[in-house]
Amino acid sequence: MRHLLSAGDLDANAATEILDIAAEMAAVSGREIKKLPTLRGRTVVNLFYEDSTRTRISFEAAAKRLSADVINFSAKGSSVAKGESLKDTAWTLQAMGADAVVIRHPASGAPHRLAHWVDGSVLNAGDGTHEHPTQALLDAYTIRQRMGKIDGLRVSIVGDVLHSRVARSNLLLLPTLGAKVTLVGPPTLVPPSLGETSYDLDEVLPESDVVMMLRVQRERMNDSYFPSAREYSRRYGLDGARLRCMPEHAIVMHPGPMNRGMEITPEVADSPRSTIVEQVTNGVSVRMACLYLLLGGKS
Amino acid sequence: MPYAKIVLSDADVQRIVDRIAHQILEKTQGAQDVVLLGIATRGVPLARRLAERILAFEGLALPVGTLDITLYRDDLRQKAVRAIGRTEEPAGGVDSRRVVLVDDVLFSGRTIRAALDALSDLGRPSAVQLAVLVDRGHRQLPIRADYVGKNLPTALTEQVKVRLAEIDGVDEVRLESAV
Numbered sequence: 001m002r003h004l005l006s007a008g009d010l011d012a013n014a015a016t017e018i019l020d021i022a023a024e025m026a027a028v029s030g031r032e033i034k035k036l037p038t039l040r041g042r043t044v045v046n047l048f049y050e051d052s053t054r055t056r057i058s059f060e061a062a063a064k065r066l067s068a069d070v071i072n073f074s075a076k077g078s079s080v081a082k083g084e085s086l087k088d089t090a091w092t093l094q095a096m097g098a099d100a101v102v103i104r105h106p107a108s109g110a111p112h113r114l115a116h117w118v119d120g121s122v123l124n125a126g127d128g129t130h131e132h133p134t135q136a137l138l139d140a141y142t143i144r145q146r147m148g149k150i151d152g153l154r155v156s157i158v159g160d161v162l163h164s165r166v167a168r169s170n171l172l173l174l175p176t177l178g179a180k181v182t183l184v185g186p187p188t189l190v191p192p193s194l195g196e197t198s199y200d201l202d203e204v205l206p207e208s209d210v211v212m213m214l215r216v217q218r219e220r221m222n223d224s225y226f227p228s229a230r231e232y233s234r235r236y237g238l239d240g241a242r243l244r245c246m247p248e249h250a251i252v253m254h255p256g257p258m259n260r261g262m263e264i265t266p267e268v269a270d271s272p273r274s275t276i277v278e279q280v281t282n283g284v285s286v287r288m289a290c291l292y293l294l295l296g297g298k299s
Numbered sequence: 300m301p302y303a304k305i306v307l308s309d310a311d312v313q314r315i316v317d318r319i320a321h322q323i324l325e326k327t328q329g330a331q332d333v334v335l336l337g338i339a340t341r342g343v344p345l346a347r348r349l350a351e352r353i354l355a356f357e358g359l360a361l362p363v364g365t366l367d368i369t370l371y372r373d374d375l376r377q378k379a380v381r382a383i384g385r386t387e388e389p390a391g392g393v394d395s396r397r398v399v400l401v402d403d404v405l406f407s408g409r410t411i412r413a414a415l416d417a418l419s420d421l422g423r424p425s426a427v428q429l430a431v432l433v434d435r436g437h438r439q440l441p442i443r444a445d446y447v448g449k450n451l452p453t454a455l456t457e458q459v460k461v462r463l464a465e466i467d468g469v470d471e472v473r474l475e476s477a478v
């Protein structure tokens with residue numbers, strides 16, 4: 001593996017290897033000394049053109065636990081604000097000897113372009129409405145941890161699928177691992193070309209082992225994809241009553257950040273069947289596994 | 300001419316495990332605070348066998364753990380990326396206990412160096428000892444074993460192949476020439 005650009009580049013074996021290594025990395029995170037010497041002397045650059053808390057911090061923690069040097073580069077307050085192009089920034093990173101670049105960018109495809117310009121490994125940490133492969137991997141890891149398997153499970157992804165890179169990466173990864181994915185949301189936000197779809201959440205819930213809620217991005221609320229926030233919430237929000245319609249073993253996931261009261265009520269978000277906090281914890285282990293696989297061997 | 304000869308048979312391996320179990324008991328005055336830590340891959344079944352023998356001899360059940368040292372190797376960058384094995388701390392941890400590291404072959408000493416680093420991240424043992432089935436010489440670091448099954452003089456070009464029933468279906472140690 002040279003880069004991690006798309007969840008679609010992973011076959012079942014490669015994905016399972018990442019999850020298995022992540023499980024070993026998780027054991028390290030449970031120790032008093034949460035540090036491995038594995039990537040000593042390697043440099044990881046976090047190149048973030050979009051605001052992000054959990055993904056950036058998660059990658060930073062992952063790289064540091066493997067003893068890599070981390071350089072955080074955010075577009076705000078850098079030469080990007082002065083008009084520097086992605087290509088020129090890439091050359092700068094190249095000149096500084098970055099072994100890996102973790103990039104988040106508002107333009108779909110930016111990590112693919114970057115991969116042609118730098119010698120190091122490129123990890124896609126979210127590009128536009130396209131992909132977010134490490135999120136899909138940590139979701140798969142969380143499902144496997146809670147349910148004991150992924151193969152054969154029915155996963156419903158609910159909400160703004162149209163603009164969601166999390167949904168796209170999960171749509172590529174989870175079926176590779178044997179899960180059946182259904183997309184649920186208002187017709188304006190669920191492109192039928194992506195796979196099996198439903199517009200009725202109540203119909204899908206009793207048939208779901210995993211329900212993955214997506215964030216409704218505030219900026220979309222005024223774009224007339226749905227009549228009002230309240231109507232969206234009533235039809236596609238997950239509340240206590242709907243939680244009780246799900247099978248008893250079923251879990252609720254959310255990639256965060258949540259709009260409590262919009263797509264998910266606090267009762268559901270804080271229930272023991274919600275995996276939201278575990279997803280954050282698992283994110284560090286999964287990203288450690290990805291960094292190890294990309295940087296741990298002969299380059 | 301390529302050659303291969305069996306240097307230890309399954310009966311030899313059994314006798315060696317029995318002897319090292321006795322030696323551990325003797326050298327640690329009854330092995331009260333001892334934990335066994337097998338280094339992946341073939342150190343793990345050896346550690347389990349030592350624990351079994353010590354249980355049979357003295358009725359003492361020693362905690363057994365496993366240690367995968369891949370992430371602590373000093374040659375990671377020279378080779379393609381490797382899979383990682385399991386690390387399981389022995390029950391009760393390693394703090395303030397005497398840890399006996401167990402491995403199949405002692406060669407350059409680099410694996411043991413990595414194991415010592417890994418061990419110091421798990422905790423702070425009161426002492427660390429090393430038990431190996433075969434010591435083939437050619438040390439590159441100042442490391443020696445406390446319990447040695449067999450000292451086997453070798454040429455650098457030769458290979459020592461250890462097979463154990465739990466993994467390979469048979470107990471056997473062979474010395475093979477370079478192909």
